[in-house]
Amino acid sequence: MITSDEIVGLIDDRPEDGVFRVHRRLFTDPDVFDLEMKALFEGGWVFLGLASQLPRPNDYFTTSIGRHPIAVMRAADGSINAFINSCPHKGARICQLDRGNAKLHVCPYHSWSFDSAGKNRAIKGKAQGAYSDGFDRDSHDLRAVAKFGDYRGLLFACLNPDVGPLEDHLGEAKTLIDLIVDQSPDGIELVPGVVSFTYEANWKMQLENCSDQYHFSSVHPSYLRILERRTERAFEGATRNMWDVNKVHEEVPGEPTGGTYSFDQGHVMNWRMSDVPEALPLHERSAILEQRYGKEKRDWMLHSRNLTIFPNVQFAENASSQLRIIRPISVGLTEMRTYCFAPIGESGEARRKRIRQYEDFFNPSGLATPDDTVVYEACQEGNASQGSPWLQGYGRGMCAAVKGPDRFADQIGLKPASSVAADRWLSDETIFHAYYRAWRDRVAAVADAQAVRATEGVA
Ligand code: FES
Ligand SMILES: [Fe+2]
Structure with missing residues (x-):
């Protein structure tokens, strides 16, 4: 039986020494998987x-x-x-x-x-x-x-009767859910059609990758080249989105154009100002949204945002808008269910644009998802090796993270536990710390409870 001390020992979290590392066992050990299922999926919202x-x-x-x-x-x-x-x-x-x-x-x-x-x-x-x-x-x-x-049409459940209210679990992330739901007075809906696929790697690869900006230029160069070519040759009717290379914003190194937020419950969001906001389907509602919510909240709705509500759902609003539900099947096998979500009542033209952008980028048939799942599987194979036990992918941004909100969070009254405001090159990795601190606390608590039950059983 894994003890709570062992669980705690799998996250090397020493902020005073500037160290945060994660043990490979988190991705490969079936006993760890069993405990995290009990703690995170069967023990909470x-x-x-x-x-x-x-x-x-x-x-x-x-x-x-x-x-x-x-x-x-x-x-x-x-x-x-x-x-x-x-x-x-x-x-x-x-x-x-x-x-x-x-x-x-x-x-x-x-x-x-x-x-x-x-x-x-x-x-x-x-x-x-x-x-x-x-x-x-x-x-x-x-x-x-x-x-x-x-919460505002997002449905959650919990198998554990002793868990606290959903409102507390969501906490500050409610403000970020509001940015999604408020895009239409009627809220959001799923565009018909679902894609589900499996990949042969741990579920936390998907959890991390949605918040991982560092991989983008390495894993998706073919996508970036296609965007470039579309711009060069000005293909008639070519799909454009907020990553279009024909940028509006000139970026200055060190000048923030985005960043990350982390919350105590393990929720996180990374964001970036849109390069081409007029390419967004939501752009048609820009004036109405400004009138209703003010310019700052409207701008936040147009920013590229990847929100994870720990542990199993992600709202990715970047190339288009994707809802991702993560279902761990075993330590090395994960099922993803993905949907395009959209504000209810958007125009036919906006919906057409959204779907075109969606199929361009996402899913096993799109230009990005297959590249991501291939690297998840590469990590799973590598993590099964006897290499150094500690993974070092959690260090970027350690000297940029600040406690509490930054000036961008203040615009919408958001109160994260920590913030990083960044240019496009920083690619913060401290965003993952929130996952693993929540993971450690909750999984260790379940390990403790199991140990108590075992002792009582013996007594
Ligand atoms: S009626 Fe459902 S299992 Fe028999
Ligand atoms: Fe990716």
């Missing part, structure tokens, strides 16, 4: 999806919390809840599809049925079944998750 995925009564979608299959349903009365997608009879998964609309969910094995509020509606052949009274002292309903929460 996890993102499920959007309320706008369930527009009508009896709509549902399926997802997972750690190793538990989950069905999220809108009941006939309009309320939403999440259930363990497992039949009380013999455990079969009840909802088999990714999404749908059903008043009644019939288990594929022996046909017990449940309504969209999770209530058991029928047990096949109950009258003839010679059941005892004791049988009906058990509930036959679907088991609801211990806690369910909705």
Whole structure:
């Protein structure tokens, strides 16, 4: 059994010595994986999806919390809840599809049925079944998750009844979620279509990469060359986005054009001023958003932003807008589910532009995602080696990070635990510290609790 001291010892966090290193075991050890599933995915708040995925009564979608299959349903009365997608009879998964609309969910094995509020509606052949009274002292309903929460249409759940409120888990990140949801008075929706794919590496590779600006010019040169060529040859109708090489801003080394924010719960965001804001689909709402929220918040909505709500969801607003849900399957296998998200009610032209930019850059068929997943797998192979145990990819920005907000955060009243304001070359890595401090504290607590249970068991 891994002890909490061992877990703490896997993060070499010595700010007084200017050192932050992470042990390779975090990416390769199945026992560590088991503990982090318990602590982070099954022991705390996890993102499920959007309320706008369930527009009508009896709509549902399926997802997972750690190793538990989950069905999220809108009941006939309009309320939403999440259930363990497992039949009380013999455990079969009840909802088999990714999404749908059903008043009644019939288990594929022996046909017990449940309504969209999770209530058991029928047990096949109950009258003839010679059941005892004791049988009906058990509930036959679907088991609801211990806690369910909705922040502005973002749905979260938790299997641990002792966890604090969702509001506390989100904390200051709520301000960053508001930047997304406020893009339309009706909030955001998913553009139809989902892509899911797996990669053969640890789930934390995706967690980190979304916040990793350092890799961009190394991993995506073919993408950058294509952008250059489109500009040189002025291809008619070529997709442009905020990374277009035909830049509006002249950048001065050392002059901040972006940066990173970290929060105590492990949430982080990296951001950059848009090079070509008029290429953004949201640009059409620029004046309205300024009127409603003021120039500074409007500008923040137009900045490129990658937000991670720890541990399993990322909102990437850069080349287009992508929602990424991370599902760890094993220590070396991860499933990603990705969607294009968009403000509800944007014009057809904006939506067209958003989708073109989306398919250009993202997904296994786009110009960037395959390059990223290839390097995740390269890391997984390398980390299985007996190389130096300590990874050094956490040192950039150590001398640039400041406690609390910076002047850009002040524009929207954001209060991060730490901030880095940077030019395009700094590529801060202290942003990852927030992940691993939250990781260490929560995983060590679960290791402690297991040790206590084991001792009590022995006693
Ligand atoms: S497992 Fe569901 S009815 Fe038997
Ligand atoms: Fe990338």
